[in-house]
Amino acid sequence: MKKSGLTVKKKKLVVVFGTILFILAGIQFTSPSIKNPPSTSEIALPADVMAILKRACFDCHSNNSSVEWFDRIAPVSYLVSHDINEGRSRFNFSEWERNPPVVRELLLWEMVNAIEERKMPLQRYLRMHPEAAVSTTELEILKRYVNTLPGRHKVDTMAIARALPDSQIQQLMKAVPVSANGIEYSDDYKNWKIISTTDKYDGGSMRIVYGNDIMVNAIAANKLPFPDGAQIVKVVWGKHLEDSLGNVFPGNFQNVQLMIKDSKRFSSTEGWGFAKFDGLQLKPFGASAIFQTTCINCHRLLAPENDFVFNIPTK
Amino acid sequence: MNKIFSALTLVLVMLSCKQKAGPVLAAEYLHHEDGMQVITSLINNKNKTISIIYGNQLAAAFAGNVQREHQAGEKYVMVTSDQRPMPHWYGTNMNGAILCVEYATAVVTEEGGVGFDYMRRSGNGKLMTEGVDETSRIRFMTGQPAAVHP
Numbered sequence: 001m002k003k004s005g006l007t008v009k010k011k012k013l014v015v016v017f018g019t020i021l022f023i024l025a026g027i028q029f030t031s032p033s034i035k036n037p038p039s040t041s042e043i044a045l046p047a048d049v050m051a052i053l054k055r056a057c058f059d060c061h062s063n064n065s066s067v068e069w070f071d072r073i074a075p076v077s078y079l080v081s082h083d084i085n086e087g088r089s090r091f092n093f094s095e096w097e098r099n100p101p102v103v104r105e106l107l108l109w110e111m112v113n114a115i116e117e118r119k120m121p122l123q124r125y126l127r128m129h130p131e132a133a134v135s136t137t138e139l140e141i142l143k144r145y146v147n148t149l150p151g152r153h154k155v156d157t158m159a160i161a162r163a164l165p166d167s168q169i170q171q172l173m174k175a176v177p178v179s180a181n182g183i184e185y186s187d188d189y190k191n192w193k194i195i196s197t198t199d200k201y202d203g204g205s206m207r208i209v210y211g212n213d214i215m216v217n218a219i220a221a222n223k224l225p226f227p228d229g230a231q232i233v234k235v236v237w238g239k240h241l242e243d244s245l246g247n248v249f250p251g252n253f254q255n256v257q258l259m260i261k262d263s264k265r266f267s268s269t270e271g272w273g274f275a276k277f278d279g280l281q282l283k284p285f286g287a288s289a290i291f292q293t294t295c296i297n298c299h300r301l302l303a304p305e306n307d308f309v310f311n312i313p314t315k
Numbered sequence: 316m317n318k319i320f321s322a323l324t325l326v327l328v329m330l331s332c333k334q335k336a337g338p339v340l341a342a343e344y345l346h347h348e349d350g351m352q353v354i355t356s357l358i359n360n361k362n363k364t365i366s367i368i369y370g371n372q373l374a375a376a377f378a379g380n381v382q383r384e385h386q387a388g389e390k391y392v393m394v395t396s397d398q399r400p401m402p403h404w405y406g407t408n409m410n411g412a413i414l415c416v417e418y419a420t421a422v423v424t425e426e427g428g429v430g431f432d433y434m435r436r437s438g439n440g441k442l443m444t445e446g447v448d449e450t451s452r453i454r455f456m457t458g459q460p461a462a463v464h465p
Contacts, residue, residue, distance in 0.1 A: 109406045116405055143405065162463055190464065193347045197365050199358045199398070202406030208356055208367065220342040237462060239358075246361030250462040280465050303403045305337055310404055313344035313411075 024074070031074035032081035037063045041097035043104075049145045053093065056121050056132045057111070060087030063094035070128070083122065090297065102203075105151045109202045110298055112142050119301050146202070154204025156238030156251025164280045177282045179275035181266075181289040183258055185282050188212075189233035195219060196311045199239075199248075206250055209234045209311040225271070225307035230261040234311065253280060259309065269296040270308045338402070346394045346413055354378045354391070355462040358398070358408075365410045366395040368459055373421075378461035385429045385457065389421035393456045413438035419453050431457065 039062070045053065059065050060083050071080040091099065091107050099107065114120035116139060121132045134142075146152070177185040195211040211219065215230040238251035255278045263271035274295040276285035285291060299308040306312055351369035355378070358365050374389040376382040395417075396410035417435045424430040431453045435443045 113403070113405050117403060146406070160460075160463060187465070190352060193345060194353070194367060195345060196409050197356050197367055197396075198401060198407050198409040199360075199365060200407045206356065206358060208353060216345070219340045219345065222340045222342075224337055224340070235464060242360065246359045248358040248360070249459065250355055250357075253463040253465060256465065280463070282465055306403065310401060310407075311409065312338075313341040313409075314338040314402055315341045 027074040031072070031077045034065060034067050034072070034077070034081055034084060036065055037094075039063050039094035041095060043093045043096040046145060048141055052134060052138045052142060053111075056115070056134050058093060059129070059132070060084050060121075060125070061091055061093050063088070063092065068128075079124070083125065102151070105146075105149045106203070108146050108149065110302075112139070112146050113302055115139055115142065117302055151203045152201060154239070155241045156204070157241065158238075158252055160252055161280060168281055177277050177284050179258075179277070179284045180286050181273055181275065181292055183260060183273050183275035185256070185258075185275070185277050185284075189231075189235075189256075192216075192233070195232070196313055198311060200236075204239055205236050205254060206239050206248070207234050207236050207311070219312065226261050226309070228261050228263055228271075232259040232309065232311070233257070255279065255285070256282065266292075269293070270300060272296065272299070272308055344396065344410060344412060346416065348392050351390070351392060353462070353464070355459050357459075360398075363398045364395050364414065365398045365408065366393055368393045368456060374457070375461060377457070378459060380460065385421050387421050387423045387429055389457070391417075391419040391456045393417045393419075415443060417452060417456060419456050421457075 042062075043050075043053075059067075065084050067080065070076060096104065111120070115134050121129075121134075126133055179185075189210040189212075192210040192212050193216045194208055195216065196209040198207045198209065200207060210233045212229075212231040214227060215232060218224075218226050218230060234257040236254040236257065238254060240249045240251045242248050255276055258273075258275040258277075260266070260273040260275075261271055262273060266273040269292050274292045276291075277283065278285055296308070299310070303310050306314070346367075348369050351371055352375050354368045354370045354375060356365070356367045369392040370378060371388075371390040373382070373386060374391050377385060377389055393416070395414050397412045397414055398408045399411035401407040401409040415435055415437055418433065420432045421429050422432055433447075433449045433453050435447055435452070437443050
């Protein structure tokens with residue numbers, strides 16, 4: 001009886017392994033191929049910075065992906081292919097000039113933050129490619145580099161524009177600015193409470209961040225995630241030159257940024273709707289609602305613990 | 316292909332997911348003055364502070380250059396906080412604990428002119444009187460042009 005039982009078990013094992021092998025062999029035919037298109041405009045960086053980024057980031061964020069033999073075997077190849085496609089779509093070091101200069105700087109700061117927050121390189125990538133890890137010393141090299149970028153020392157020296165010409169004010173009063181995702185501008189925020197004030201020295205701006213009652217009450221109750229109806233408005237200015245006492249005051253008004261929590265309406269962006277209105281004419285930013293993806297990509301990567309909001313007061 | 320990728324991702328997430336402790340929100344860093352509006356904000360990198368100057372309607376009119384002379388009834392409040400790195404984003408500093416709140420109120424003097432009453436409190440509300448040059452603080456708080464709000 002015992003011998004017969006073992007035989008049955010062995011037969012089952014053979015069937016299971018055989019099935020797995022069959023499936024593995026089968027999916028190799030559908031395994032995605034990973035290609036390296038030609039570089040059109042590779043980023044130019046100091047040698048030490050370039051060496052770190054090439055080792056840690058280029059496999060997914062450039063057209064020079066160095067793929068190991070085991071990366072080409074399905075099902076691993078599905079993950080590798082997905083990560084490379086996703087990485088290149090976020091930013092591509094081999095097609096760097098496609099980004100406007102301001103965006104290039106922002107991406108480099110985002111990169112430093114993603115590494116500091118241990119969100120990049122991806123943990124699953126590091127398990128197979130431990131040599132891609134960025135050390136504390138290397139992170140300091142990257143930080144030193146981003147602090148040399150032009151936006152870091154940007155000073156608003158222009159005379160402050162305080163009002164639009166009458167004709168533009170009349171036009172603004174006729175039609176409320178509306179973002180491509182349907183969010184309307186409103187200056188109700190001027191009656192809200194301030195939840196934070198910031199010196200965004202990476203881009204040469206300073207901000208006051210207002211929260212509506214729902215937002216402020218949630219902060220008082222230490223309630224996360226924030227409830228539907230919570231709203232944040234960031235008012236952004238350039239920075240004047242520092243005076244002899246060390247004071248820096250707001251320069252020209254740059255934009256107003258809104259975040260509105262509505263988990264149904266904005267379900268694809270973690271429940272937050274984003275809008276930005278530029279200049280005194282409050283021109284809605286973004287030709288289509290796709291601009292929200294850029295916003296949430298960064299908030300999703302770096303601030304998930306804060307319900308995807310950066311500017312909240314935390315201990 | 317998408318189904319295979321989703322299944323693999325789910326397995327990896329289940330294997331590696333660790334629940335992180337959430338942040339503790341700091342309502343004590345907030346300050347609100349009823350009936351006041353923002354005149355401006357300022358950063359001081361030498362003192363590592365970040366401040367907001369509020370004013371009532373009369374103060375806002377003066378700061379906005381609508382009213383050329385100070386007038387009795389103007390009220391100014393300047394809230395100064397510790398400057399700290401913003402969590403999750405290297406490249407931004409934000410307000411932390413409130414260090415002091417200063418109040419300047421315009422009153423009619425015995426000579427019939429306009430002067431200011433001044434008071435300074437610490438973040439926990441304690442009156443601070445030592446080492447304060449009231450004249451220069453009043454001049455500073457009440458002399459800033461309004462930041463542009465559309």
